[in-house]
Amino acid sequence: xxxxxxxxxxxxxxxxxxxxxxxxxxxxxxxxxxxxxxxxxxxxxxxxxxxxxxxxxxxxxxxxxxxxxxxxxxxxxxxxxxxxxxxxxxxxxxxxxxxxxxxxxxxxxxxxxxxxxxxxxxxxxxxxxxxxxxxxxxxxxxxxxxxxxxxxxxxxxxxxxxxxxxxxxxxxxxxxxxxxxxxxxxxxxxxxxxxxxxxxxxxxxxxxxxxxxxxxxxxxxxxxxxxxxxxxxxxxxxxxxxxxxxxxxxxxxxxxxxxxxxxxxxxxxxxxxxxxxxxxxxxxxxxxxxxxxxxxxxxxxxxxxxxxxxxxxxxxxxxxxxxxxxxxxxxxxxxxxxxxxxxxxxxxxxxxxxxxxxxxxxxxxxxxxxxxxxxxxxxxxxxxxxxxxxxxxxxxxxx
Numbered sequence: 547x548x549x550x551x552x553x554x555x556x557x558x559x560x561x562x563x564x565x566x567x568x569x570x571x572x573x574x575x576x577x578x579x580x581x582x583x584x585x586x587x588x589x590x591x592x593x594x595x596x597x598x599x600x601x602x603x604x605x606x607x608x609x610x611x612x613x614x615x616x617x618x619x620x621x622x623x624x625x626x627x628x629x630x631x632x633x634x635x636x637x638x639x640x641x642x643x644x645x646x647x648x649x650x651x652x653x654x655x656x657x658x659x660x661x662x663x664x665x666x667x668x669x670x671x672x673x674x675x676x677x678x679x680x681x682x683x684x685x686x687x688x689x690x691x692x693x694x695x696x697x698x699x700x701x702x703x704x705x706x707x708x709x710x711x712x713x714x715x716x717x718x719x720x721x722x723x724x725x726x727x728x729x730x731x732x733x734x735x736x737x738x739x740x741x742x743x744x745x746x747x748x749x750x751x752x753x754x755x756x757x758x759x760x761x762x763x764x765x766x767x768x769x770x771x772x773x774x775x776x777x778x779x780x781x782x783x784x785x786x787x788x789x790x791x792x793x794x795x796x797x798x799x800x801x802x803x804x805x806x807x808x809x810x811x812x813x814x815x816x817x818x819x820x821x822x823x824x825x826x827x828x829x830x831x832x833x834x835x836x837x838x839x840x841x842x843x844x845x846x847x848x849x850x851x852x853x854x855x856x857x858x859x860x861x862x863x864x865x866x867x868x869x870x871x872x873x874x875x876x877x878x879x880x881x882x883x884x885x886x887x888x889x890x891x892x893x894x895x896x897x898x899x900x901x902x903x904x905x906x907x908x909x910x911x912x913x914x915x916x917x918x919x920x921x922x923x924x925x926x927x928x929x930x931x932x933x934x935x936x937x938x939x940x941x942x943x944x945x
Contacts, residue, residue, distance in 0.1 A: 659687055666779065668775070695722055696753070701713045701748075746763060749763065814875065820866045823888060
């Protein structure tokens with residue numbers, strides 16, 4: 547086909563398609579993360595030095611005869627300890643911040659898609675408190691139409707996740723790299739809890755007009771923490787994992803209560819402090835309770851030992867900070883028992899029993915030890931957390 551000078555060559559749509567479509571075998575297109583994998587901060591120093599090994603693995607398809615062929619993803623996972631690497635196999639220099647690696651491993655693409663979370667945990671053994679400091683997140687998955695999200699973090703203790711043990715941060719608007727710097731605290735955490743419980747940390751997107759959306763989560767077994775030592779984490783968020791419902795049903799806790807006891811030599815009597823409750827069972831339809839506490843010193847022949855706190859509205863973690871006094875000789879306390887019961891206040895119908903605890907010489911474990919320490923140490927206030935149960939004498943089950 548000859549063209550005159552100045553004329554442009556016209557190409558039909560069929561010829562155009564024939565030019566653009568390349569014949570031959572179709573090769574798989576690599577994901578961008580194969581070439582530029584994204585990982586959280588705080589990687590071991592040894593990994594940083596090994597990162598140069600990634601380039602030949604990606605750019606050079608040939609493999610040495612001594613090695614069996616494997617995928618690029620598998621090379622990356624081996625370098626960064628993603629497939630079942632135990633903490634003992636990781637380099638010893640990865641201490642600050644400490645990275646937690648799930649036994650099942652992380653996919654580099656999931657990590658890139660969901661984001662990373664930076665936080666720290668501290669178990670205050672003396673005060674029975676677990677402090678969870680949520681620092682920041684990075685590279686969160688976009689959830690809104692504007693390509694951003696309105697993220698917040700919520701915490702649950704497993705097993706037994708409920709409103710009673712849910713804590714959450716404030717919501718930050720229109721960001722994929724939020725900085726919270728918030729400390730959320732669980733009270734009434736015992737050494738036993740630290741052995742058998744797991745902290746679930748979820749990042750969610752708040753939506754005013756629809757249900758809030760899940761972004762990613764991580765779970766930390768509390769037995770990984772050492773008492774009174776802060777542990778830092780910077781880890782990839784995972785997809786949502788199912789909660790074991792059988793575990794939840796096997797654990798029927800009614801809540802915890804913090805009680806103080808002190809025998810005053812000057813006043814010749816027992817001072818009982820009802821300080822606070824934590825993780826109470828929800829008794830109302832709104833998922834909360836209106837709790838108050840009653841105490842009796844028994845046997846109570848004159849029926850004058852009953853004391854009652856104020857009602858705290860719509861809460862499962864009430865603070866009372868109230869003290870009551872019983873005039874009694876020190877020698878007579880050995881024959882007495884202190885019954886502490888927690889109730890949900892209802893208008894127009896019977897109040898609901900939430901749980902209780904009995905302290906005295908006939909009690910066991912921490913309840914007996916608390917009573918004995920009070921008798922042994924005059925004029926010293928002794929505070930202890932106690933687990934509430936629903937096994938109390940029938941006489942107190944009606945308010």
